Amino acid sequence: MPDSLNFQVNNQSHNTKCNPGTSLLSLLRSLGYAGVHRVCESGDCGSCTVWLDDKPIHSCIYPAMQVDSHQITTIEGLENGKLSPMQQAFLDKQGFQCGYCTPGMIMTASKLEYNSEAELRAELEGNLCRCTGYEAIIDSILECGNDNLVKPITAKEGQVGKNIPKQDGPNLVTGKPVYTADWSPPGLLHLKVLRSPYPHARIREINTTKAEALEGVEAVFTHKDVTRRAYSTAGHGAPVPDPLDHYLLDNKVRFIGDRVAAVVAETEAIAAIACELIEVDYEILPHAIDPVTAMKGDVVIHDEPESSQIHDAAHNIAGEVVLEKGDLNTGFAEADLILENTYILPAVQHVHLEPHVSISWLDEDGTLVVRSSTQVPFHCQRLLSELFDIPKEKIRVYKPQLGGGFGNKQEILSEDLCVLATLKTGKPVQWRFTREEEFTATNSRHAMNIRIKTGVKSYGTIVAQEMEAISNTGAYGNHGETVTFLTGCFPLGLYRCANQSYKGTVVYTNTMPAGAFRGYGATQGTFAMESQLDEIASKLNIDPIKLRQQNLITTEDEILIGREEHFHIIGSYALDECIEKVTQALDYDPEKQPETKGHIKRGVGFAATMQASGLAKIHLASVKISLMPNGQYELRTGSVDVGTGSDTSLRQIAAEVLGTTVENITIITADTHNTPFDAGSYASATAFITGQAVNLAAQKLRSHLLKTAAQIIEVNTEELKLDEAKISGSQTTIFLKQLAQEAQKRGESLSVELEHTSDRASLTFAFLGVEVEVDTETGRIKVLRCAEAIDIGKAINPRICHGQATGGLVMGLGYALAEELRFNEQGKILNPGLRTYRIPAASDVPPMEIFLIEKADPYGPFGAKGIGEIGTNCTAPAIANAVAQATGVRLKQLPMIPERVWMAMQKLE
Amino acid sequence: MKNFAYVRPNSVEDAVSRATSDRDALFIAGGTNLVDRLKVFLDEPSQLLDVSRLAMKQIATTNEGGLKIGALVTNTALANNIDVRNNYPLLSRAILAGASQQIRNMATVGGNLMQRTRCPYYYDTAFPCNKRQPDTGCPAATGINRIHAILGSSDRCVAVNPSDMSVAMVALDATLEVQGVEGKREIPFVDFHRLPGNTPERDTNLEPGELITAVILPPVSFAQSGVYLKLRDRASYAFALVSVATALEVSGEQIKNARIALGGVAHKPWRATEAEEFLIGKAANKSNFEQAAEIALKDAQALAHNGFKIELSKRAIRRALAVSAQGGGEA
Numbered sequence A: 001m002p003d004s005l006n007f008q009v010n011n012q013s014h015n016t017k018c019n020p021g022t023s024l025l026s027l028l029r030s031l032g033y034a035g036v037h038r039v040c041e042s043g044d045c046g047s048c049t050v051w052l053d054d055k056p057i058h059s060c061i062y063p064a065m066q067v068d069s070h071q072i073t074t075i076e077g078l079e080n081g082k083l084s085p086m087q088q089a090f091l092d093k094q095g096f097q098c099g100y101c102t103p104g105m106i107m108t109a110s111k112l113e114y115n116s117e118a119e120l121r122a123e124l125e126g127n128l129c130r131c132t133g134y135e136a137i138i139d140s141i142l143e144c145g146n147d148n149l150v151k152p153i154t155a156k157e158g159q160v161g162k163n164i165p166k167q168d169g170p171n172l173v174t175g176k177p178v179y180t181a182d183w184s185p186p187g188l189l190h191l192k193v194l195r196s197p198y199p200h201a202r203i204r205e206i207n208t209t210k211a212e213a214l215e216g217v218e219a220v221f222t223h224k225d226v227t228r229r230a231y232s233t234a235g236h237g238a239p240v241p242d243p244l245d246h247y248l249l250d251n252k253v254r255f256i257g258d259r260v261a262a263v264v265a266e267t268e269a270i271a272a273i274a275c276e277l278i279e280v281d282y283e284i285l286p287h288a289i290d291p292v293t294a295m296k297g298d299v300v301i302h303d304e305p306e307s308s309q310i311h312d313a314a315h316n317i318a319g320e321v322v323l324e325k326g327d328l329n330t331g332f333a334e335a336d337l338i339l340e341n342t343y344i345l346p347a348v349q350h351v352h353l354e355p356h357v358s359i360s361w362l363d364e365d366g367t368l369v370v371r372s373s374t375q376v377p378f379h380c381q382r383l384l385s386e387l388f389d390i391p392k393e394k395i396r397v398y399k400p401q402l403g404g405g406f407g408n409k410q411e412i413l414s415e416d417l418c419v420l421a422t423l424k425t426g427k428p429v430q431w432r433f434t435r436e437e438e439f440t441a442t443n444s445r446h447a448m449n450i451r452i453k454t455g456v457k458s459y460g461t462i463v464a465q466e467m468e469a470i471s472n473t474g475a476y477g478n479h480g481e482t483v484t485f486l487t488g489c490f491p492l493g494l495y496r497c498a499n500q501s502y503k504g505t506v507v508y509t510n511t512m513p514a515g516a517f518r519g520y521g522a523t524q525g526t527f528a529m530e531s532q533l534d535e536i537a538s539k540l541n542i543d544p545i546k547l548r549q550q551n552l553i554t555t556e557d558e559i560l561i562g563r564e565e566h567f568h569i570i571g572s573y574a575l576d577e578c579i580e581k582v583t584q585a586l587d588y589d590p591e592k593q594p595e596t597k598g599h600i601k602r603g604v605g606f607a608a609t610m611q612a613s614g615l616a617k618i619h620l621a622s623v624k625i626s627l628m629p630n631g632q633y634e635l636r637t638g639s640v641d642v643g644t645g646s647d648t649s650l651r652q653i654a655a656e657v658l659g660t661t662v663e664n665i666t667i668i669t670a671d672t673h674n675t676p677f678d679a680g681s682y683a684s685a686t687a688f689i690t691g692q693a694v695n696l697a698a699q700k701l702r703s704h705l706l707k708t709a710a711q712i713i714e715v716n717t718e719e720l721k722l723d724e725a726k727i728s729g730s731q732t733t734i735f736l737k738q739l740a741q742e743a744q745k746r747g748e749s750l751s752v753e754l755e756h757t758s759d760r761a762s763l764t765f766a767f768l769g770v771e772v773e774v775d776t777e778t779g780r781i782k783v784l785r786c787a788e789a790i791d792i793g794k795a796i797n798p799r800i801c802h803g804q805a806t807g808g809l810v811m812g813l814g815y816a817l818a819e820e821l822r823f824n825e826q827g828k829i830l831n832p833g834l835r836t837y838r839i840p841a842a843s844d845v846p847p848m849e850i851f852l853i854e855k856a857d858p859y860g861p862f863g864a865k866g867i868g869e870i871g872t873n874c875t876a877p878a879i880a881n882a883v884a885q886a887t888g889v890r891l892k893q894l895p896m897i898p899e900r901v902w903m904a905m906q907k908l909e
Numbered sequence B: 001m002k003n004f005a006y007v008r009p010n011s012v013e014d015a016v017s018r019a020t021s022d023r024d025a026l027f028i029a030g031g032t033n034l035v036d037r038l039k040v041f042l043d044e045p046s047q048l049l050d051v052s053r054l055a056m057k058q059i060a061t062t063n064e065g066g067l068k069i070g071a072l073v074t075n076t077a078l079a080n081n082i083d084v085r086n087n088y089p090l091l092s093r094a095i096l097a098g099a100s101q102q103i104r105n106m107a108t109v110g111g112n113l114m115q116r117t118r119c120p121y122y123y124d125t126a127f128p129c130n131k132r133q134p135d136t137g138c139p140a141a142t143g144i145n146r147i148h149a150i151l152g153s154s155d156r157c158v159a160v161n162p163s164d165m166s167v168a169m170v171a172l173d174a175t176l177e178v179q180g181v182e183g184k185r186e187i188p189f190v191d192f193h194r195l196p197g198n199t200p201e202r203d204t205n206l207e208p209g210e211l212i213t214a215v216i217l218p219p220v221s222f223a224q225s226g227v228y229l230k231l232r233d234r235a236s237y238a239f240a241l242v243s244v245a246t247a248l249e250v251s252g253e254q255i256k257n258a259r260i261a262l263g264g265v266a267h268k269p270w271r272a273t274e275a276e277e278f279l280i281g282k283a284a285n286k287s288n289f290e291q292a293a294e295i296a297l298k299d300a301q302a303l304a305h306n307g308f309k310i311e312l313s314k315r316a317i318r319r320a321l322a323v324s325a326q327g328g329g330e331a
């Protein structure tokens, strides 16, 4: 064995020893090159790409031992006094959102040779991105080296409505250590969890002696070491609507992958080996994988008395949603046509590239600090306080840069055991999920079976609709009922129909839990509803666009279905304009027959959707905005930028109100000790609710500044104007810096803190059209192009909104065409990796035309509405509708993988 | 990963002798397949013999007018080699249809031909698997088997070989040059990979300790007509559900020579000899291609979830042959 490895990284020599099993990725990260990101560790995603002697490689599957005498270049080495051309291009064209894929993308892109965009997309196959939909990435690469590029505006310019660059950009394109796992306190221990090999079992006995005896193991915890207290992992405000059915560690396991015991050790590897040394005697119980079987109640998944808020534990029903209006019987009696179908939606995974990771430790003054990749720091703080009986003030939760979440980090999954271990050992502890754990032990989108029965008049008016969803929530009920509520509420609410009913049943099974996922149930319901509408159109021989226009709600209508306490409201409405834009963009002609060329058939399809902006009266945002002694502003908000760019948009809002620019506003976010409360980043709420809080606070600060200035310079407030760095009257001027210092002398604070909830949750609407090509020989669907229009109210930062739209659309594309967690009879997930669970790559993505339709909403800041989730809903139904138009085949099950399409076509033949 | 030693043999002979004396040693070249396997404990070698620095990186023209390709030539270098692109375009396309740029930059010819199946049950040590641990059972046979074999499988193993390059190599009648302690020998490519039979743990006919040193391609006069058609779940970076390599020599209306090989359908790259023979002397038309496809798949057997692959393979063969008949190119 070579004694030591001699090699260079970014022209700096290294001489180290390492274990033969180490990957180059681990070696580089241990040497401090944090820009090399760990995502799949199997060569499937490209986030770890570095150059080996100038050639891009995946460092995660390159044995460190082979690096001897080679030259490595990482993202940190590209910058040479200034950004490399590719880094600059990514910055200029904003080829990133959360930034987790960015270093790898840049390393690969810098060495690509291609002759066309199609070739470029194909060449980029080794690099995955989950946020952007690739459009901005491709634009960046294509623009690289183009000197005539119109330089983007900077933070010095413009405010609301301008494409201010995402302010975290420079850190992300250079691979700075900004994510949770990139920093830790000294003396860190690592936590690993032994997971259940059985879908349903009681732990009779558990023996940890051997594990504890292993050198390097600090402690082992089982259910015997924790207080038995039921809670929900869902990140919701108190009182939580979810069943309280989860335990830190339990004497029962309810799915393959459920937690059995936790080990903390000096290294992850030791902890993993120790897990294998734990001896567990399981009493294997019968299990239920399928919700319909589970509802019979032969197997009871939550039979423990401590759990509460479960709808009907004896039948494994976690929750039930019933919505009704009008009278179905009367409605159906009037109908000329009644259609009834069932749609099958799979469980899918978020695949945020950064895994769940938390680090906890005790501060000098005994404060428990939790550094975590979370969308909900304040809910996390509350839960930890309840679980461990520690006052909230003694717990600080904060989040560094987030590498994506999509709902899966609106969940408290990794913080709890970290904290347990820190409290028991007194030492800093980190818990990082492996990619396999992400796939098998976090949450999925709820798999559902949705039956819809619709009655229509022959001329197309919908007169009755009955919808029923069976929603598989897996082993725990987190988010079950709230998600399943939206499955019926939004799709049904979108259409004017006097007689509607919805029943959603949330069922426990012995599978991985389902949870929050972009679209939050509406995605599933939209597929069913929008598919069926097209079937009706085809049966009645009505143009599907016309049928929709005839039945869609408008400003004149009230939202009739739902629950009153949700206060969904049409604040602004531009869905008609959305439809017009999309049909025009695709040159839609209802008379045109679908094209057929040999084995290729083409068709177009459409879908509509709506989604609310935040939760009315529940989603609370507090912000604090202050004028600092240096004459600049500081904005503090507990809100979480998941990578979308909300930290930039919020500063734009403040800048607009204060007559200044983003550059003059520092932002401090998502830290329970240093920022005021915010419910967190979910339900498309940040722009609408936190944004409005910032707007109101900035307005208040503005008046306050003017008033104070008026006192100091002794003029009337009305005479004064605030702009950029000063307040001026007709005669006198006072600079903000002076003002701040003057106020300080007088002991006055130039600071405003306020709380905001919205009385109304404004609805955002969207419409999508796609053109597809179906290869009738292979069943392969290719989306040729698509156009989406979103009724966004006001785009605070159009480029950021555009990125949300393309990212959501492509996430929907994966849901439509490829993604599905596959379970065996035991409920074990058979494709727990990026190789077997495919998310779209650049070459899977069609050209996308996005229209942001701006019609100001009275409730949002500057008229803005939420946009975070809506983009995901329409892709699958629009594609299914296009396939039906092209081939006559109606696909009612996702994903529409080639063999399903093909088999459906065989049946038709 | 378990602990193991890491050794850098200083010659082919040294490597072979070490591997022969320690049956638990494994060669490592690019590492892209092996490291992946070590991570999930599929292999637990005593030592890794790093052959990546040995001199087997040349591509040379042979006296017969073919090519001799060193086992350590990277996939990228082979796909971009001018002689390969001109004379064996099908090989170049097959390689580029596989993996990613980053992996092709590391992956070697020898390693590619030796890569092991991607059967998810083989990859997951929580399951039994006859390939991983003889006589433990084959959960794929009754489990989710949509990607599994439709040809030549046994009741002990239904895995498929994932290599794209191998499909091209078998279509091109390549020969392997391997070295053992006794010296060099050659193995025709068609005989290199094995069917599972009762010993699915053995993928190839390489003897313990033997190292692949080169692949030899004979000249193929009609290789220009070569086509590689890969059908998979997404547009890129996925293993084949079914892939087809074809080449045709057509003179006038008549087929003089035909090559058909299938990937993703069997435990080895599958040469459809009978279908090739059928085509010889026939006209290059749709109905003959259809019949050839029927012949190629006539012994195919479906498992619970992979029946679609039979019809898919037939269609792929027809389409690839049609393009080959037009002189080759993208199918």
Ligand SMILES: Cc1cc2nc3c(=O)[nH]c(=O)nc-3n(C[C@H](O)[C@H](O)[C@H](O)COP(=O)(O)OP(=O)(O)OC[C@H]3O[C@@H](n4cnc5c(N)ncnc54)[C@H](O)[C@@H]3O)c2cc1C
Binding pocket: A042, A043, A044, A061, A835, B026, B027, B028, B029, B030, B031, B032, B033, B034, B035, B036, B071, B075, B097, B098, B099, B100, B103, B106, B107, B108, B109, B110, B111, B112, B113, B114, B115, B162, B163, B164, B165, B210, B211, B212, B213, B237, B238, B239, B240
């Ligand atoms: C994400 C991913 C996607 C992929 N996609 C595809 C694809 O679509 N199509 C495809 O064909 N391949 C694909 N591959 C496989 C890839 O091509 C192989 O991993 C690669 O070719 C192996 O070459 P290597 O040099 O890295 O082999 P190594 O990993 O070094 O070795 C692989 C095996 O071969 C043995 N070996 C290596 N060299 C020799 C030799 N000279 N003689 C005898 N034994 C030897 C080793 O002992 C080991 O068992 C993919 C791989 C990954 C990780």
Ligand code: FES
Binding pocket: A037, A038, A039, A040, A041, A042, A043, A044, A045, A046, A047, A048, A049, A058, A059, A060, A061
């Ligand atoms: S982490 Fe290396 S390819 Fe995903």
Ligand code: FES
Binding pocket: A096, A097, A098, A099, A100, A101, A102, A128, A129, A130, A131, A132, A353, A403, A404, A643
């Ligand atoms: S920006 Fe690509 S994964 Fe988030």
